[in-house]
Amino acid sequence: MLMAMLLPFLCCLSTAAAGKLLVVPMDGSHWLSMKQVLTELSRKGHEIVVVAPDSNILIDSSGTFTMKTYPVPYKQEEIEELLRTFGMSSFSEQPFLTKFLDTWEHFRKSSAIFQASCSSLLYEKELMKFLEESKFDAVFTDPVTPCGQIVALHLSIPTVFFLREHLFQISAGMALLLPSHPQVSVSLLLLLSVLSLAAGGKLLVIPVGGSHWLSMQEVLVELRQKGHEIVIVSPEFNLHVKPSDNFTMKLYQVPVSEEEINRVFQAFLKEAFEGGSFLERFHAVRERLRTLFDLGFIACEELLNNKELIRYLEESNFDALLTDPVVPCGVIVAEHLSLPSVYLLRGIPCGLDFEATQCPNPPSYVPRLFTDHTDHMNFLQRVKNVIFDTSNLFLCDFLYKPYEKLASEFLQRDVTMVDLYRKASVWLLRYDFVLEYPRPLMPNMIAVGGVNCAHKQLSQVGRALVLILILIDFRAPKTVIFYNVDI
Incomplete structure (x- = not known):
């Protein structure tokens, strides 16, 4: 399975001579899945540079790759508190509208942190100069936050996406049909x-x-x-x-x-x-x-x-x-x-x-x-x-x-x-x-x-169905994309 996931990399990175991969990861459980791929790529002889904020939860340095950190205007405790409140809200018994708005508020706060992190990276002149001069062969990133795509576009190098799936998205030409309740x-x-x-x-x-x-x-x-x-x-x-x-x-x-x-x-x-x-x-x-x-x-x-x-x-x-x-x-x-x-x-x-x-x-x-x-x-x-x-x-x-x-x-x-x-x-x-x-x-x-x-009150099953229909993903892949499916 892991070798099948590595196949697109071998199209971007030379197999005759080891390639050079820039990684702009997503923290949390996203990183745990990505780290296994990086370990295998490093074992194959590819040089890997991971760019991450200095305040994170699970992204840590390793002997298999080079870490480049940059300062961000938030603390690790803020991220941990955000994850804790989201976890409590996800499994709480609340009316649909309350739960939906709580989830939306979580995504808003998360987006603010991601934006602050990305802005700090893009305006870190010394680090950006290092990336520009390093002549990477490709960027490996989780597109749930688009910072990696922005860096890849700036460096004019190929991009490989590694993701579970996006929430709240509509593919080109596809309209989102929502249920009539609530x-x-x-x-x-x-x-x-x-x-x-x-x-x-x-x-x-x-x-x-x-x-x-x-x-x-x-x-x-x-x-x-x-x-x-x-x-x-x-x-x-x-x-x-x-x-x-x-x-x-x-x-x-x-x-x-x-x-x-x-x-x-x-x-x-x-x-x-x-x-x-x-x-x-x-x-x-x-x-x-x-x-x-x-x-x-x-x-x-x-x-x-x-x-x-x-x-x-x-x-x-x-x-x-x-x-x-x-x-x-x-x-x-x-x-x-x-x-x-x-x-x-x-x-x-x-x-x-x-x-x-x-x-x-x-x-x-x-x-x-x-x-x-x-x-x-x-x-x-x-x-x-x-x-x-x-x-x-x-x-x-x-x-x-x-x-x-x-x-x-x-x-x-x-x-x-x-x-x-x-x-x-x-x-x-x-x-x-x-x-x-x-x-x-x-x-x-x-x-x-x-x-x-x-108005008619929905049952618990009805609320769950409505939420699923709202969050359903109609995405059609437009580039090399990995779906990390938990079975």
């Missing part, structure tokens, strides 16, 4: 990667009223409990969006009464289930959407023209913006403030979300609105589906052209809605493939179907 924690996964867990982040929220707000509100409450500062910008009349102790509300006036907003929504709900031919239903939907989007446009125009409020947003130094992009006002504000944006949505009319994310949505397989088809269509049904798909052109034109013009005037440059939507950092999709047709997702798209459903 609902809030799933949505928080990507938000917490944008906002720092060390100190509360500052989140700007531009919501859409009605049922859209009900889903978003749960996420905001949970974020607030974790110490993040939340500022919501909303028109003074916005269905269901009410002040709360969990966040700061910034209201602005709009020339629309609350009664008019309620009347429009009631009419929309009443007509939503009416039947009729395709043309009748299309016309009815078009008129209902036009009325709703007119209200949204008025509110957005008032916000962007509110110089005092815009100045406040510019000076507040937010870390990210959360919005429902069905009404693109938050999208425009995020572009103006140059903020990373997180979208929480069910969908965007006329398929702009597919176009912006460049996700395939072929009419030959995906049934369109009003067709009443399934995903199993004969030739004539597919032709009908293509014809119905042209209705999106008309919907996009009259729904989003006004916003496009408004955004161009406000940003003082020509933009399209697709251009703005493509700037999204993360798409949180309220989808569940139990109810949706199969479709590919891009790496920054996360399915969070169930975020707006009633």
